[in-house]
Amino acid sequence: MTNPLTLYVPIKQDDASQKIAQTVHDTFVATVKAGLDSSEIVHYARVSLIPNASGEGINALMLMTEFDGPMNPYLKFFWDNPGTQFAFSTIAGIALTPPNPPVKDLTGFENFINNNNLNEAGDMYAAYPQTVKEIEKAFSKEKAH
Amino acid sequence: MPATNSSQPDKNNVQGMIMRGYTHPWSCHLIFKFATQPGAKEFIKTILPYVQSAADWGDNKPEIMLNIGFTFTGLKLVSKLTTSDLAGFPPTFKQGPASAGSQQSLNDFGTSAPNTWVFGQTGKQVDCVVHVYGMDEPALNKLVKIVADAAVAGGLTEYLPIANGTKRLEEYATVPRNSIHFGYLDGIDQPALGWGSPSDPADLSAFLIGYPNKTSQPGPSYGNAGIFAKDGCYNAFRMLYQDVNVFDTFLETNAKAIAPKIGKSVEDTIAWLAAKLNGRWLNGSPLELSPDAPDPKTSHATAFGYSGDTTGMKCPFAAHNRVANPRDEELSEQGPPPRLIRRGMAYGQPFNSKTASEDRGLIGLFLCGSLSNQFELLYSWINTTNFSNLFPSQQGQDALIANRSMPGADTSFTIPTPAGPVEIESLPQFVVARGTAYCILPGISTLKSIVE
Structure with a gap:
């Protein structure tokens, strides 16, 4: 079963935090690609920058992803991967409301993700039930033929 | 500051069922909701002398003993931890098994749906589970009465999950130990645990809180929450009808x-x-x-x-x-x-034509350092x-x-x-x-x- 994560993190308005948010957005795919590839459970993942109402600057950072299976048991995988840990730690570091307690270990990471996730399983429409592994396996067979 | 300051647990400080499998043939698992903090504390104080540690009891096997577990709501009521401290516990523990997050793993649909549960769902909040063990039926009943009387005195609500809310969840002692109602021999294999031996430090970090290492970091590890939880272990307590x-x-x-x-x-x-x-x-x-x-x-x-x-x-x-x-x-x-670590046992009478309609199954005690990375992942x-x-x-x-x-x-x-x-x-x-x-x-x- 595919599940959603919509991580919505309002960020600080100082110049340094705004620049970091822009960098997280611009480098997101390159930073997390190896980790997400090896997980073989993530269908899609993207970061969006939510603008301030004034039109100037970034209000919040939003990470949206769809993945196979339950979320919490697999967070350890992303915490253990240097690329994804760096991406999430960077986001936590510019949060307008810093995580309390701070993200120092896996439990802190689990809390940060759960506290800022806007979606549950029932919120998401999926056009197909297949997993990433099943899809990749099917298409790799097709290529082989 | 990490709560860890020793590489070895003091067995006198660890509840017994975590580190050793009990062989007492009689057990009863009492499920409670607290009413007030003073009542809850008085209840715990009364039954505390019967809590069994993991220390070796040598030739003096206790005739009666018990272990105590708190859910997050129970812990919130009885502990001195602040809201900020409590936030440090893992989300899976805080949100509980009926939550949307846990149900992504447990998938309790249909007849297992949380809204059918006899305890642990909305309106049937569990704060505390007391696991009572006895060498024989009178011994068990003696300690169960002490616990039940203390609960009444403390204003606790007890859930009676068997026979339409009339009976406690009690091990059926005449089912051969380590057998389940489907007829299989059970409980054959448990993780071979060295509990912190240098040969496999991962054993300790996987089951006891307060000994994090690279392999596992059962939480909370830091601050007041880490001090409170040190030498503790999570128990996914599950009543499974067979x-x-x-x-x-x-x-x-x-x-x-x-x-x-x-x-x-x-x-x-x-x-x-x-x-x-x-x-x-x-x-x-x-x-x-x-x-x-x-x-x-x-x-x-x-x-x-x-x-x-x-x-x-x-x-x-x-x-x-x-x-x-x-x-x-x-x-x-x-x-x-x-x-x-599985510490389960059978409840209910064996199935036959006379007992067919009665409740029977497994009292599941699944112990782990991380509910999400161990119990829910499995x-x-x-x-x-x-x-x-x-x-x-x-x-x-x-x-x-x-x-x-x-x-x-x-x-x-x-x-x-x-x-x-x-x-x-x-x-x-x-x-x-x-x-x-x-x-x-x-x-x-x-x-x-x-x-x-």
Whole structure:
């Protein structure tokens, strides 16, 4: 079963935090690609920058992803991967409301993700039930033929 | 500051059931909701002298003893932790088993749905579970009465999960210990734990809070929450009804159709099919070591794996033991498979024509350092066997205990044989969740600090 994560993190308005948010957005795919590839459970993942109402600057950072299976048991995988840990730690570091307690270990990471996730399983429409592994396996067979 | 300051736990501070399997033949598991903080503390104070630690009792085996677990709501009420401290506990523990997050793994659909639970759902909040053990029935009853009287005095509400709210969840002592109502020998294999021995420090970090290392970091590890939780362990406490009538009917019906194909009598095919569902014969012999018939010599065997059985010819991929304890199975993810300490026992009378309508099943105590990375990860594999690329169906299910009402589940069961696969179109629901509570079994110094 595919599940959603919509991580919505309002960020600080100082110049340094705004620049970091822009960098997280611009480098997101390159930073997390190896980790997400090896997980073989993530269908899609993207970061969006939510603008301030004034039109100037970034209000919040939003990470949206769809993945196979339950979320919490697999967070350890992303915490253990240097690329994804760096991406999430960077986001936590510019949060307008810093995580309390701070993200120092896996439990802190689990809390940060759960506290800022806007979606549950029932919120998401999926056009197909297949997993990433099943899809990749099917298409790799097709290529082989 | 990390709460860890010693590499070895003090067994006098660890609740006994975590580090040792009790052999007391009688047990009762009392489930409570607190009313007030003073009442709850008075209750804990009264029963505290009976709490058994993990220290060696030598020749003086206690006649009666108990262990105590708190859910997050219970812990919130009785502890001195601030809101900020409490935020440091893992979300899976805080949100509880009926939450949307946990249900992504547990998948309690249909007759197992949380809104049918006799405890642990909205309106039936659990704060505390007390596990009472006795060497005989009078001894058990003596301590159960002490606990129950203390609960009344403290204004606690007790849930009686059996017989329409009239009976406690009590071990059925005349079912042979380590047997379950489906007839299988159970409790054969537990993780071989060194509890912090230099040869395998991962054992300690996987089960006790306060000893984090690179492999596992059971939380909370820091601050006041870390101090409170040190030497504790999580317990996924689950009441699992076992539908013996459905199980027996399934075996008998399918055995008649399968017997000619595999060249066995119907009676032998019933035993064969039961073994294929479980991965072990009724007597405990693993199919990997005794593929053709049960063997008393292998009935308690634990030294075997699945890596040499890549076709499932000996043990089907979806067999319960192959899913719930994958051993050396090739896994999709890096690292060793998650492990649990199981301290379960049977409840309810054995099934026969006179007792058919009565409740019976398993009192499941699944101990771990991380509810999400151990208990829920394994449960997600039980409901969707996608943890090994070797498994032909990535939407398949554990043949015995998975939830068949889960959307998208492949409930078929394939048994490879030399004469071709035996295909069972759809497995029925053999096991139904009747209630669940996620508890922490705190260290004994923490229990004392609560009532000071």
